[in-house]
Amino acid sequence: MKAALHTVPSESTIACGDGTRNALVFGATGFIGRWLVKELLDQGISTTAAVRNLARFGALADWMRDHNVDTTALSVVEVDLAVDGNGVEAGTPEPHP
Numbered sequence: 001m002k003a004a005l006h007t008v009p010s011e012s013t014i015a016c017g018d019g020t021r022n023a024l025v026f027g028a029t030g031f032i033g034r035w036l037v038k039e040l041l042d043q044g045i046s047t048t049a050a051v052r053n054l055a056r057f058g059a060l061a062d063w064m065r066d067h068n069v070d071t072t073a074l075s076v077v078e079v080d081l082a083v084d085g086n087g088v089e090a091g092t093p094e095p096h097p
Contacts, residue, residue, distance in 0.1 A: 022046045026079075029056045038069050046073040054078045 023040045027033040028049030037060075040047045051057055057076050064071050 020046060022048070024048045024050060026050045026081075028076075029053075029060045034060055034063055037074070038064065038067060041069055041071065041073055044073070047075075049074060049076045050079045051076060052078070052080050 023045050025033055025037050025040070025047060028037050029051050033049075037047055037049055041064075049057070049060065051060075054076070061071070064074075
């Protein structure tokens, strides 16, 4: 199965100050996310994979290796958008005085 990715011509891309392209992919351990990460890396785009659980990254790394993906331009960060910086779950009502 080959993932289809439509790219924007380079003259209309948003580039970093040094001219390199970077991508941040949420859900990188999921089916669509892993194919997106693969395609970005194959195109030479530095990619950061945002994952909820670093323990699941091992399965993604194995998948990348099985698909002969060069991961030198891949970085991984653990994020949980459901919890704020104080450890409070998103959508939790604040107590009223």
